Amino acid sequence: MKEITKSAALIAAASGIVFGVLTPLTASAADAPLTWGRCTGSGLDPRQQCATLRVPLDHSRPGGPEIELALSRIPAEKPSARRGALLLIPGGPGGTSLDDPSGKGQKLPQSVRDTYDLIGFAPRGNAPSTSVSCGLDHADLALTALRPWPAADGSVAGNMTTARRMAEACAHNGGELMRHISTVDNAHDIDRIRQALGERRISAWGVSYGTYVGAVYAQLFPQRTDRIVLDSNDNPDPVNPERAWLKAAETGVEDNFPEFAEWASTPGNPYRLADTAAEVRPLFLRLADRLDREPIPWPGANPEELNGNVLRQTMLNDLYDPDDYPALAQLILAARKGTAPPAPASPPDGVLQNVTAVGAATICNDAAWPRSAGVYEKGVEESRAKYPLTAGMPRNAMVCAAWPWRPERAPVRITGRGPSNVLLVQNERDVATPLSGARKLREALGRRAVMVTVDSTGHDAYLDNGNACGDATVSRFLATGERPGADVYCE
Template sequence: MKRQRAIGRSCSALAIVLGLSGTLLAAPAVADGSRTPQVRWGPCPDDVVAEAAPTVLRCGTVSVPVDHADPGSARIDLMVSRLAATDPDQRRGTLMLNPGGPGGSGLALPALLVARGIPADVLATYDLIGMDTRGIGHSAPVSCGLTPEGPYIANIPPYAADDAAVTAQAKVAEQVAEQCAEHDSDGLLRHLTTANTARDLDLIRAALGEEKTSYLGYSYGTALGAAYASMFPERSDRIVLDSNIGDTHLDRDGMRRYALGMEQSFPDFAKWAAARHGSYGLGRTPAQVRRTYFTLAKQLDNAPVAGIDGNLLRLTTFGQLFKKLQYPKLAQQWQTLANGDDAAARRLMSQDAAAADVPASFDNSLSVFLAVTCNDIKWPRNVDTYRRGVAEDRERYPLFGAATANITPCAFWRHAPAEPPVAVDDDGPRNVLVVQNLRDPATPHAGGELLRRKFADRSRLLSVDDGGHGAYVLGDNPCALNTTTRYLVEGRMPDKDTLCPAG
């Protein structure tokens, strides 16, 4: 059972997607301007040093109020990292970074981008600023007391084969929501929102002594970046939003778009696997590979191999579609499971779990995901709503839809949203470049289209004929790299929406 949970844990690390009750109190756009924090730079914590090596980062903290609506309330320290610009004469300012989540640690992200080959001109132009946003890692971490052996192992619910499975998951979701409330001893959990994190970004900007800041965010980081550009348009410089969820928050529609993304990205893997039928035996055509997926999932539903059932097959397949480099591992997993080789499957999955072992961050990451997602917007509470959604998406998105439409702890969350979600503001400078792969398993192209329409003339959409999650630096498309770098370094926004051909 531990190995089964470990696979779910590694998938959670990958993920990386209404009326309001009660009185809504809108917090101010920025907190207590009379107490501008300062950053004192020093060595980073050992875990950040190890993750960033060989790149050396400097770290410091910024004090922010727990409740921005009450600047005199308790405060927490947020840890930020910096990779200073390499050319003082060319330096433009700061480029804040966010890796996504919500729940992803970003302190080592500057070093990751260096390792992935971010252009030297970007490094000369900006101080790269990573951070653990509120509630994450070294920034007042929160906990729901979740464990890899527990019933909640990923930010996507399990595949629901029928109405009874939705009912069963509702009991788990309610238990997890109550568990989060019970562990929230200091009351921080309810203050984890995208809007509050955007306000934190503005205090970090001030602490760094900058009048404006540029921003590069991936996945959920696009929601945070969209919120910042909307709340503080005059303080936003050059904004790049890569792999977009479509708004400033993840709601039920956004979660269900994961299923659309898997449908659109799976054919890339199916084509790849069909060309290698002689090695993996998954099908001679993409259509046969797709049939193999359904056959194998049903087979594992009835008779798990090495503790791996159909739900975990669906979840791991979704996670392995994030990067083409993961295709061989996915094909190997399918092949081993299809052969029913329990011992080989255990060895393979044990290696996988060890490679993605994140016991220290598992609880924290999922807790932050839940808090931000559930606090940003009120989710439906009626279980029948989820039953209908599961039935709909099981038909229209058969690969994964009955999972992403399933019920989450947000349906039972104790705290109602303290304010409406941030509305995208199209009244501001034309400074938002929306970058989006055509075939992205988690954030399909529809998310980029949605955000482009909401920002209107403030934005341009750079579509990329590629699959996987993440285009700029994390992808391998020359046009996407060149166009985005040109904007960050020279400020040259495309005149119109642009399609980058396959690289």
């Protein structure tokens, strides 16, 4: 990444932002057609309110059919200090932030909760907004089907067959909305949310895939942005023809597996796997290879066997958060003895159908993927040789290889044009959105952004797997507008 250094004074002058001044950014309340009422669900903060907003199905036809978006909010706790609205943009694609004002929003320091209405939403396609489903077979809801793990010998033929089957189901069962779920659609929906809230400008905290949505929104509507925090950052074009978002798992695993290996070889660890960290990697690879040849029955799981790819997918899942290392180690210990632990709990199939459909639609509608099996065969072969832990999955064919619709537009190119009001926060070791991809976003944003790199391990940096230095820097920016004058490293 090309490091960009600017003084806070120059940034403020260039963007018209006055740091430390609570300038109201709210338009007339008459511009806000939302009717807020009681939320359904359990465990919610009693202050959380919910509303429904109608937006165009197709933003290029604003007078055409409409869909509904479910919104939530907890009003700013100190009206005299209120600056505006902080939109919580979820990850995924397929995630929702509808309950986040009651959840992670309450981790925000008091100074931030005093300053903003906390706004959650279920992005288009996600229930309880107007929802979609592909009606997939139960087996195709397994993560080892959704993530395109090749066969044990590296063959991609089965993945191409799965891609065609899933794409046909989505085309048959998904309805017209499936064609209009994309990152650009989400960005336009956010601007409709801003208008409905009566805000001239909106602040946002986007996490994981939400960083791409936030960056695209800031690119398309730069003058409608206030303070933008992008946390655990995607490559700025995560679904380009090179499929950079999926390919990131190669480096993400390589960045994070040594941390797991160090933990798994620590004396006194009840789940210790080896005497030294250097022994853990070959131990894992040997076990995955054995499970490729000799799967272990796993009743109640999907699929109902513990094979090499299930082990690899579990490893990928559990590297998201160091708190999950024990679960991965227990699985390895059991598998080495020829057994499997109790099957992990899974959301209901209906929930998985919805999340899977939204994820597939977003990724496949954002950019075209190659149709030729040969492209994936070559990529898998190269990836397996260089990155054995991920066994070729990050360059393989998923449902987008057979998607029935071509993208209606090119992916938005993120640039440095616009106000200098973006703060990136990024853990140094993040399996899902590795530092290398975050640096691409930082470089693309140029003078618009400053990045806080945190010496920490895990996905989701701010108020989760980061550290006190990174958290304080982000909180200060949200509460006061004060942002570092240059990129910083938080030890």
